[in-house]
Amino acid sequence: xxxxxxxxxxxxxxxxxxxxxxxxxxxxxxxxxxxxxxxxxxxxxxxxxxxxxxxxxxxxxxxxxxxxxxxxxxxxxxxxxxxxxxxxxxxxxxxxxxxxxxxxxxxxxxxxxxxxxxxxxxxxxxxxxxxxxxxxxxxxxxxxxxxxxxxxxxxxxxxxxxxxxxxxxxxxxxxxxxxxxxxxxxxxxxxxxxxxxxxxxxxxxxxxxxxxxxxxxxxxxxxxxxxxxxxxxxxxxxxxxxxxxxxxxxxxxxxxxxxxxxxxxxxxxxxxxxxxxxxxxxxxxxxxxxxxxxxxxxxxxxxxxxxxxxxxxxxxxxxxxxxxxxxxxxxxxxxxxxxxxxxxxxxxxxxxxxxxxxxxxxxxxxxxxxxxxxxxxxxxxxxxxxxxxxxxxxxxxxxxxxxxxxxxxxxxxxxxxxxxxxxxxxxxxxxxxxxxxxxxxxxxxxxxxxxxxxxxxxxxxxxxxxxxxxxxxxxxxx
Amino acid sequence: xxxxxxxxxxxxxxxxxxxxxxxxxxxxxxxxxxxxxxxxxxxxxxxxxxxxxxxxxxxxxxxxxxxxxxxxxxxxxxxxxxxxxxxxxxxxxxxxxxxxxxxxxxxx
Numbered sequence: 001x002x003x004x005x006x007x008x009x010x011x012x013x014x015x016x017x018x019x020x021x022x023x024x025x026x027x028x029x030x031x032x033x034x035x036x037x038x039x040x041x042x043x044x045x046x047x048x049x050x051x052x053x054x055x056x057x058x059x060x061x062x063x064x065x066x067x068x069x070x071x072x073x074x075x076x077x078x079x080x081x082x083x084x085x086x087x088x089x090x091x092x093x094x095x096x097x098x099x100x101x102x103x104x105x106x107x108x109x110x111x112x113x114x115x116x117x118x119x120x121x122x123x124x125x126x127x128x129x130x131x132x133x134x135x136x137x138x139x140x141x142x143x144x145x146x147x148x149x150x151x152x153x154x155x156x157x158x159x160x161x162x163x164x165x166x167x168x169x170x171x172x173x174x175x176x177x178x179x180x181x182x183x184x185x186x187x188x189x190x191x192x193x194x195x196x197x198x199x200x201x202x203x204x205x206x207x208x209x210x211x212x213x214x215x216x217x218x219x220x221x222x223x224x225x226x227x228x229x230x231x232x233x234x235x236x237x238x239x240x241x242x243x244x245x246x247x248x249x250x251x252x253x254x255x256x257x258x259x260x261x262x263x264x265x266x267x268x269x270x271x272x273x274x275x276x277x278x279x280x281x282x283x284x285x286x287x288x289x290x291x292x293x294x295x296x297x298x299x300x301x302x303x304x305x306x307x308x309x310x311x312x313x314x315x316x317x318x319x320x321x322x323x324x325x326x327x328x329x330x331x332x333x334x335x336x337x338x339x340x341x342x343x344x345x346x347x348x349x350x351x352x353x354x355x356x357x358x359x360x361x362x363x364x365x366x367x368x369x370x371x372x373x374x375x376x377x378x379x380x381x382x383x384x385x386x387x388x389x390x391x392x393x394x395x396x397x398x399x400x401x402x403x404x405x406x407x408x409x410x411x412x413x414x415x416x417x418x419x420x421x422x423x424x425x426x427x428x429x430x431x432x433x434x435x436x437x438x439x440x441x442x443x444x445x446x447x448x449x450x451x452x453x454x455x456x457x458x459x460x461x462x463x464x465x466x467x468x469x470x471x472x473x474x475x476x477x478x
Numbered sequence: 479x480x481x482x483x484x485x486x487x488x489x490x491x492x493x494x495x496x497x498x499x500x501x502x503x504x505x506x507x508x509x510x511x512x513x514x515x516x517x518x519x520x521x522x523x524x525x526x527x528x529x530x531x532x533x534x535x536x537x538x539x540x541x542x543x544x545x546x547x548x549x550x551x552x553x554x555x556x557x558x559x560x561x562x563x564x565x566x567x568x569x570x571x572x573x574x575x576x577x578x579x580x581x582x583x584x585x586x
Contacts, residue, residue, distance in 0.1 A: 098569075099569050100568065100569060102561060102565040102566065102568055102569070103561060103565070195533050195534065196533075196534055208532075209531060209532040209533070233550075235553045238551040238552075238553075239532075239534050239551070241534070241550065242550045301522075303518070304518060304519055304522065306515070307515060307516040307517075307518050307519050308519070310512060310515075310516065311516060318493060322493075322494075325494070326571065326580075327570065327571075327578050327580055328569060328570050328578060329569055329570075330569050330570075330571060331571070332571035332572065336581060337581060338581055338582070339580055339581050339582070339583050340494075341581070342580065342581050343494040344494050344495065344496040345496060347494055347495055347496070348495060348496040348497075351495070353501070353504075356495055356497070356501070356505070357505060357508055357509075359493050359495060360486065360489050360490060360493060360495065360505055360509065361509060361512060361513075363489045363492050363493040364481070364485070364489045364509065367488075367489060367492060374516065376529055377519050377520075377524060378519065379529030379530055379531060380524035380527040380528070380529050380530075381519055381522060381524060381527075382529070382530040383527050383528055383529065383530040384522070384524070384527060386530060386533070386536075417511075418508050418511065418512060419511050419512060419515050422512070422515075434533065435533035435534075435536075460533075460536075
């Protein structure tokens, strides 16, 4: 048994066959976390009591020889923007340092109902705002592949925990690339479900028209298994879609022959690291050899995606974060004598610099005199971006692109330049603006041994094709 | 420079944020650098383009009209238990056991 490479299927069958108890498997992961997470910094809170109680429930089922649920005994971690009842849930913010979630997020409840053992809560950029995990109010996360480098963000802890052998799979959230980019930087698989595919009930909202919940895993099949568990309509999230959940894991191994793959020229232009370009082109060649039809497509408004994203996301964030006012959520400045004072001082003390920057930008874009020039304009260009994808998907089944323009950068390298940091999301934000599903999976290493990611984007609710292709690519790599 | 100290102070006031003079200087510089990148959007003529606020309605039934179109977002109109008062108040900095307490709103 190798904990560092263990898959969901392996963990489950070891528990089912009683070669190891779920309890011992959880303990083995905790001892890895205790010995090595001081260096990585992926966990903010360990939920040991809850995890071991769940593990014992699974072990009792296994003793009886009953068939086990799909994630029985699988040790997982949860990004700290998802509510876990009775456990601390901070969103990486000092505003919520002492916040105890009063209920479970639907995605977390579904994982546990499927037998998963939630080991703890994972570090992230404050309120999921960031591309390097350096905006966590507590401590940064270091990339397990090279601890001088960032793991990506905002779900940096979720990616690092899977890469470091601390959890077999994790949950993250993706508003502009926050699952796919850290997956690429850490060399793991990150899946972005279609907007509405997975309930956001219990997700601390950043930008409601862009937020998605999705899994990190070591293999495409594992990410498919997790998606199957967490997907589906939830009456408590009116934006969750009533679309049947497919048997995603069964897509793994299906033939990709005849699939039409779009390659958008705009994603291979200036700024893309030549080693990443070569790695992706090799993979595209392999798809061609496997019988896929490679088609050149154009997504002409790509260069406008970052400006649109940083208006839409910050405008929505400025509204969503208004709820942090000193009344309900733990933090209230002791300095405040009047109500207005309380709002301002509590927010001043509770929020970090990037959160304030985004609230200011969003408020500016929505303010009288600027609404049409910025917010409305961004929404109109969002329509153009959506049309780009609709047009491309009339001739192809999926689109293949890089995930990031560079491999993982060094800690501190971009913290003083917000625009340089934002441009890191150039290949990922459009999927959120358009609402399509995507996956980021490992595509080899660069000359320094740092992981390179490749992205597959699909049609709305066609995660099946994305997974099928991703699995074929993954096999080709082995 | 498009955004001035005064603009940042005005927006910070709208957003109920308090900024130190240092923070304010930094925000003026950052917002200007971000907005100059965002100004790229003006290269596009969008006079005949509908704005898109969210993508869910695109999945709504095309045959249905009006609010029926959004039937997927509706639930039966029946009472279901919500969060208990105790749970809802559990993270509040100050309560009287029934309500959230805040500093006096009206000054004499």
